[in-house]
Amino acid sequence: DSGVTQTPKHLITATGQRVTLRCSPRSGDLSVYWYQQSLDQGLQFLIQYYNGEERAKGNILERFSAQQFPDLHSELNLSSLELGDSALYFCASSVSSVTEAFFGQGTRLTVV
Amino acid sequence: GIQVEQSPPDLILQEGANSTLRCNFSDSVNNLQWFHQNPWGQLINLFYIPSGTKQNGRLSATTVATERYSLLYISSSQTTDSGVYFCAVEAPSDGNQFYFGTGTSLTVIP
Numbered sequence: 001d002s003g004v005t006q007t008p009k010h011l012i013t014a015t016g017q018r019v020t021l022r023c024s025p026r027s028g029d030l031s032v033y034w035y036q037q038s039l040d041q042g043l044q045f046l047i048q049y050y051n052g053e054e055r056a057k058g059n060i061l062e063r064f065s066a067q068q069f070p071d072l073h074s075e076l077n078l079s080s081l082e083l084g085d086s087a088l089y090f091c092a093s094s095v096s097s098v099t100e101a102f103f104g105q106g107t108r109l110t111v112v
Numbered sequence: 113g114i115q116v117e118q119s120p121p122d123l124i125l126q127e128g129a130n131s132t133l134r135c136n137f138s139d140s141v142n143n144l145q146w147f148h149q150n151p152w153g154q155l156i157n158l159f160y161i162p163s164g165t166k167q168n169g170r171l172s173a174t175t176v177a178t179e180r181y182s183l184l185y186i187s188s189s190q191t192t193d194s195g196v197y198f199c200a201v202e203a204p205s206d207g208n209q210f211y212f213g214t215g216t217s218l219t220v221i222p
Contacts, residue, residue, distance in 0.1 A: 002157070033210055037153075043198065043212040056209045088153055092210075098142045098202060100160035101210065106153055 003027065006091050006104035014112055018079040021107045025072055025093030031055070032074040033094075033101060034066055038087040048097070049074055055097065081111045114139045114203040118213035125189050125220050133184040133216045135199030143202035143210070144175055146184050150195045158184070158197075189220045 003026035013019055025032050034046040045058035049068035060066075063081075068074045078085060088108050094101040115138040125131055135144075146158040159166050159173040161182065166173055170189075175182040186193055196215040203211070 035212075042214050043200075045209050045211060048209070056207045058209055090155065097210075098162075100145060100157065101143075101200075102157060103147070103155040106155075108153070 002102040002104065004091060004093050004102050004104035006089075006107050008107060009105065010108050010110075012110045012112060013081060015081055015083060017081050017111075018077065019081065019109065021076040021078070021089055021091075021109075023074045023076070023091030023093075023104060025074070025091075026102055029093035029095055029102075030072065031094045031097055031101075032068055032072070033092040034060075034074070034076050035090040035092065036087045037090060037106075038084075043090070046076070050097065078109070083111050085109065086111045113206050113209065114141070114201060114211055116199060116201055116211050116213035118197075118199055118216050120216060121214065122217045123219070125218065127189060127191060127220055127222050129189050129220075130185070130187045131189060131218070133186070133197050133199075133218075135182040135184070135201075135213055137180050137182075137199075137201050137203075139180070139203050139205050141177065141180075141201040141203050144182055145200050146173055146182070147198045147200065148193075148195050149198060149215070155198070186218075189218075191220045191222055194218055194220050 005024040046060040048056040092101040199213040
């Protein structure tokens with residue numbers, strides 16, 4: 001157990017819908033990362049937050065947004081879902097951006 | 113952004129064999145980690161190794177930061193070692209984004 005908790009583990013939803021994925025980082029970790037893993041594109045960095053503020057942004061679609069709350073948990077919001085958004089979404093946390101990162105078990109999103 | 117290349121892309125081993133996986137990166141990094149993604153999709157930390165050498169049981173890793181590569185050694189492989197091995201790096205020149213390589217898919221057969 002990495003100490004990073006992601007909910008839900010599985011999610012099935014229809015095209016056009018909106019979902020929210022939640023991540024609770026390890027105790028004491030200030031940095032949260034979100035990743036998307038699809039079959040054809042590997043692990044893609046989406047966005048990083050550090051102590052509530054956006055720190056780095058990757059190839060995150062405009063339909064996707066994220067935030068980190070004062071209690072340091074983070075949410076990734078995916079809207080206007082398309083079939084191609086089906087993927088495994090990972091959250092990771094670390095004390096800071098240059099220390100070891102630990103990954104949650106992921107949320108498997110299926111858009112039908 | 114920084115380029116992270118892993119080789120070989122695929123590897124099939126007989127149980128008990130040894131192997132070396134390589135990760136090359138195109139710029140200086142301040143963070144390098146090796147992960148194992150098991151068949152259930154879980155990403156398991158193996159090593160945090162921005163430089164130097166570490167060992168953990170049958171696994172060891174070496175990063176030569178000045179030459180921009182890292183190696184993961186697996187000795188006496190077991191079927192439970194099967195899965196995909198990823199190298200991931202964080203580069204200060206690239207806004208400290210954490211980039212993953214494309215992985216090495218390892219299959220260990222009994």
